Amino acid sequence: MKTLSRELILDMSPFLKVEKHQVGLPDGKIVENWPWLITPDFANVVVITTEGNFLIFRQAKYSVQGSTLAPVGGYIEKGEEPLAAAKRELMEETGYEAPHWENLGQFAVDANRGNGVAYFFLARDAYPVTEPDADDLEEQEMLFLSRAELEAAVARGAFKVLPWQTVMALALLRL
């Protein structure tokens, strides 16, 4: 599948741009008006403290009913490496640092429409160095879960947002 042409049809920078693509298929057919979403790539981090607990948040988010559990994470800035973004978000959101980082993979959010790439990390032996500097619009509460508590939370779908459930599940499979 090849992009034959592209046209910007909506610009709500920095959060969203929509393009219309003309796409060539392997059999030679051409698809017109293929919507393509350009949104910021983001990083999410599963954080394990030196005490062996999982550092997460409880938050309200616009897309979900009630509160949801959430990992550390946020948008990757222009020119920033995904791992650097993950470390920056850990510091800003929690005031923690971690000496040991593992890559849990990268995934296209949508198979057909783009919509950014998710980068996932596991941070081990995290410890507090300063106060969090949260600039999120929403209030959030910091929680420390044991492994058994995290397994139960994932099993009941308590991370109500797709990439958040994913990063937690991938960490549990790794550990």
Add this chain to the structure above:
Amino acid sequence: MKTLSRELILDMSPFLKVEKHQVGLPDGKIVENWPWLITPDFANVVVITTEGNFLIFRQAKYSVQGSTLAPVGGYIEKGEEPLAAAKRELMEETGYEAPHWENLGQFAVDANRGNGVAYFFLARDAYPVTEPDADDLEEQEMLFLSRAELEAAVARGAFKVLPWQTVMALALLRL
């Protein structure tokens, strides 16, 4: 967070609509021009055959480089229950039926912008009843993986699309 008003600003039905929302925050502030994506909800299924193998596909998709592994799944039609969509997609894409179904959860694709809801299922003891009736744009190859092969594929990120990696990880945690 409350939706104070909404305006349709882009209509590429049936795949995408974009709205602009005015959102009221808990502290009384108002955010203008909040982008909101309306895309079809979808279902993905982890299929285990009567032989104990995982039935998956290898596909090319527009958002990923090279080929990717993929589960059974697709868009939920208007008025259709997610489980009914999952069963329909299993039949259309593989020609298989399954007597035992488990719910693996539902998740908002994006925490802030909507972009549909993913519904995940596990189908056990699946067996072939007819030929697949694939109407996908892309060619796809059917594969049967052992549990060890699936674990290795998930560990190396061979499902390159976010919901596909998620549904596989959640099934492995459940089994």
